[in-house]
Amino acid sequence: GELATVATDIYSLGAMLYELLADKPPPPPSSATKCSPDDASRLMCSLERLPSQSVTDAKTKHELQGQLDRIVERAMEKEPSKRYPSVAGLASDIEQYLNGKAVSRTSGAQLGGARRTAKTRRRWYIAAPVVGIILLAAWLFLLRGKVASLKDYTMTHKTAPVAPAAIPNGSIRSIAVLPFEPLGKNVNGELLGLGMADAVIGRMSSLKQLLVVPTSAVLKYKGPSGDPLAAGRALHVDAILTGTVQQSGDRLRVTVQLVGSGSGRTLWSEKFDQTFTDIFGIQDSISDKVSRSLVRDLTEDQQKHLSKHYTNNTAAYDSYLMGLYFWNQRSKDSLEKAIEYFRQAVERDPSYALAYAMMADCYYLQLYYGFNSAPDRIRNAKAAAERALQLDDSVAEGHVATAMVQFYQNGDGAITELAHQGSMESLRRAVALNPNLAIAHQRYAWALCAFGHLDDGVPEMKLAQELDPLSPTNNTALGIILAFARQFREALEYCHKAAELDPNSGPIQENLAYAYTLNGMYQQAIERYQKELDLNPGNKAVVLASVATFLVAAGRSADAEGIMRELTDLSKAGKADPYDMRQGRSLRYDAAICCPRREGASVRMVR
Structure with a gap:
């Protein structure tokens, strides 16, 4: 037999709980299917330890699936190191369930395995009465109506909330x-x-x-x-x-x-x-x-x-949430899906101002990223933004969308002084209405920088990153603005963080390459441009031009000449723009008044 340890105690308690829940003992280990490395066998071995698989009543099976199955399965893990590390841990999860809270998903191995000191061993004797009381309560209420009775008990015998x-x-x-x-x-x-x-x-x-x-x-x-x-x-x-x-x-x-x-x-x-x-x-x-x-x-x-x-229609709200999820991904396909979900939201609730505002921003982003340059993009964005503010002028997202439309009001991307004033007023209004709206601070920071107010733009972008520190967009944006402010080391830090958060974004890789360049790290810059090329083969000419530039800076002129010959062949085939070959990609906004640039380097104002 197995030497008595905390792990064996845990297994015994798990078996006891299994029997109380399923009205039958768990299958003995000897009858379990021999687990092979394939996924199907592992799944079958796991299912045999689940109490929900031993009951036939549909309602009881439904109640057992999920949290209770998870508790029993972990307590009866075949590998002792994967069981609960202590009886107190098992008791805690049972109590969490009784109180209507989610149980832990951390494995016993992550918490230190089943090996415990004598001090931990003594804790079992302290925790045992607690587990015994909980299991006894489970047994009494399961006899009176299975798990439903147990949950009713917890709803009427809850602990007092913290004031x-x-x-x-x-x-x-x-x-x-x-x-x-x-x-x-x-x-x-x-x-x-x-x-x-x-x-x-x-x-x-x-x-x-x-x-x-x-x-x-x-x-x-x-x-x-x-x-x-x-x-x-x-x-x-x-x-x-x-x-x-x-x-x-x-x-x-x-x-x-x-x-x-x-x-x-x-x-x-x-x-x-x-x-x-x-x-x-x-x-x-x-x-x-x-x-x-x-x-x-x-x-x-x-x-x-x-x-x-913003809406009292639950179906409209569900559509809005799906739209928000896809809007946040910023890819071509996801923006199309986001527009469709926001359209469903306003169809279900025509007064849903926030959904109109987010739809407007999707149209703008399609144009900004070059996913769809059709003339109707800016018209659709303008119509949706105007509708949002007609319905509710206090929706901050509506003012952000309006600002972006104002930047493009000429239809050719040119920014007039009138457009600049209008967009800045809209962005300031958005920030005042919702000081916690990260996208408002981010867009405001870009606008400030584009028109020469770099000293004001940096703290705005820092606030956007502080509000959403795990956003790849906000981190790479802060990195580029810090580069504009000649804070090159910090710029590299945030561009690198953005690339860690989203390693499959071409624009983010491009910005990291730019940050490496500003810090004189040419080989690292070349590697990032090559990764961008892997992610975005259609951008080959511009990326190769940038790589050639930095090969020269790194003293590798022979390698650079080979790339330039390849670029010449692409140009003759009509696959490379000679202007791009000389200059690299230009900024979306004419930010030369505030942006220090290295010859041949290009950046992306990711939004």
Whole structure:
């Protein structure tokens, strides 16, 4: 037999929980299918340890799938090192489930395996009564109606929430709201969880006393829960708001928790249980309670914004969220999808001003990136932006879209003084309406730089990056503006970070090459230009011209001459523009008045 260890204790408790949930003991290890390296065999071995696979009742099977299966599976892992590292860890996950919260997904191996000191061994005897009580409660309630009774118990016997008054005034200056984790098997659960977070972010974004990171910054945390404290550190915020959301029939159960990023201490928590049709009411309640716990003496306008609904149509809101997701990707295909989803949103709710504003920005981005240069792009962008502001002049995104249209009002990309004044006014209005809108600060920074106000543009771009620190766009944009300001080392730092966040973006690789050049690192610049060429073969002539320039600077004239001969052949075949061969790609805006450039170098103003 196996020597008694914490790992074997964990396995025994997992088997006990399996039997309580499934009304039958788990299959003995000897009957398990021998696991081969292929995915199918591993899946079969895993399924045999799941209690949901041992029941026939559809309702019970549905309830067991997910969290409870996950707890049992981890406790009964074949490899001891992959089980819970302690009984306390198992108890914690069971308690998390009973309280309607997501359980941990961290493997035992990640937490240090099953090898424990005598001190840890003694903790089992301390934690055993806790686990025993929890398992006994599970057994009693499962006998009375399986898992549903257990969940009803937790809804009526919940612990008291942490009072908002416990948070010192002004101690939290920045917050990230992560997508709520869906519980159960609702096919729209992930979208529902993202929608809850986006709604809270939108309502709190007008609070000037609090930095609220935008939805685009937390999209990467959509899906299975990870480590919220790690997210807080990555986003550089003081606090993280996490939550779970579960739809059961016509009921919607939401649990939220505000946690200090540094201490990991729960600062505030609350549970909500209302009808699904009142989802916007739940969002109002969460936004109001969190805001009042963090900011004292809210103004009348701020109180109004906390309860503002851009739409009351849940289907329109779902379409908007899908559009937002694709808008954030910035590729040709994703922008087309975003436009379609925003169009669906306004068809379902013709008064949805925010969806019109985002649709306008998609049309502008198609034109800006050269994905679609048809004349109707700017006309469509203008019409959508105007409609957004007609419906609601307080939508900051509508003023951002209007500013971009004003830059292109001549239809040829030329920027007149009138367009400059109008666009700057629109961008200032957007920043005033929503001081936490990262895209407004980013576009404002580009505009300031383009017209010679570099000293004002740098802090604006830094604020955009601070609001969305994990955005490749904001990091590469800050890097380029710092390069314009001749802060070359810092420019390289942010361009490098952007390339780490999005290694498959040609423009971002191009900007990193430019930053390497400014720091005299020509070989690294050449390597990045070659990577851009791999990502964007259609840009071959310009990339080769840049590479040739830096080969000369690196003292490799012979290699440069070989590339120039290749460029000459491309030019004769009509595949290279002689002007591009001499100059490289020019900036979208005529920013020569504020931008230091090396001969042959080109940059991308990524938006």
